[in-house]
Amino acid sequence: MGGAKAKRMPRAVRERQMMDAAVQTFGQRGYQAASMDEIAELAGVSKPLVYLYLNSKEELFVACIRREAKALLDSVRAAVEPGLPADKQLWAGLLAFFTHAAENPDGWAVLSRQARTEPFAAEAALMRDEIVAYVATLIGAAAEETHRQTQRDPELAERDVAGLSQALVGAAESLAIWANETPGMTAWESAATLMNFAWAGLGNLMRNERWSPR
Template identity: 70%
Template sequence: MPRAVRERQMLDAAVRTFGQRGYRAASMDEIADLAGVSKPLVYLYLNSKEDLFTACIRREAQALTAAVREGVRPRLPADRQLWEGLRAFFSHTAQNPDGWAILHLQARTHGEPFAAEVSAMREEIVAFVTRLIAVAARDARRDPSLPEHEVAGLAEALVGAAESLAAWANAATGVSARQAAATMMNFAWAGLGDLMEGRSWSEQR
């Protein structure tokens, strides 16, 4: 069997095991059995449990960011771009719950270097959303434009809310990816849409 195919089998087994049992509880014996290979072969290909977990994080992070980017068509209006990006995000996390558990729960709670891998993925998604909001503000001909720090803060808030909602949707019963994306749009775009039109909340009433 080609090395790439064998490695994919081992990573598939590792993602399932880490996602369902957690990093600490998962064993290399269990992963090897699930992949249908010997434990020495897993060590030969992927060196150690830490390296295997890191490889899982990287693969799942790359798959998630690619799904979000591929889901967005740049020529659409900003709200449609956001909708398609959210729908791609929630569809991917729903279809890959073990991978999402690794990224959202496992990697963040076991220290470096695992947390750094997830942070890099998150920064890429936040940067993508930041550009989307900035373009939306520009296209809406805001004068003056939204301050840079406000755009960055909005992107951080939006990504954080989407992450929490994805975790909830995966744990809930009967919540589809489309429903989760619609909930996020109702939560986010109502406010963003007002900002695009120059209507921002003020404590002065």
């Protein structure tokens, strides 16, 4: 009976079960220590079935990186409403980022730790580049909003926007890793911490008030 039910299960559902098991195993055990036997057992299927659906361990891990990266970026994009003021957009994006990382600790561990190792670093870089590019659009939107409200054009060169985006994403990644390992730290607190750290400086830049060493 159990075998018959398994055969009738749609392929997409079965694949999702195996992917969920893979993300949990890779996230908690690491790529090198994780085994296909563990993943198959956790998914409730045979190891040959995992290979049949998802090929090699390396290909399975790449698929996990791509799935978790897409889920993270989709969460951030869905949370940001274009019509909101710039600070509200950034706040919504940060809160969504930290909430997703907190609610999906195994997926975040795959992205933030396991995926950074060779030969998967290129996949992790693609994910990071997408997030950085999205943050750059938020900073650009903030500059446009400032221009509309004050008729002053913030002197933000493309290089400034690129550098600020890299810095903000790097800070968010580090803070999310720390927050997930710190008991009692909430996504709201993490987002508020980074917002307080970043927005005051961004707000000054929008007014062309730059800090410089004396």
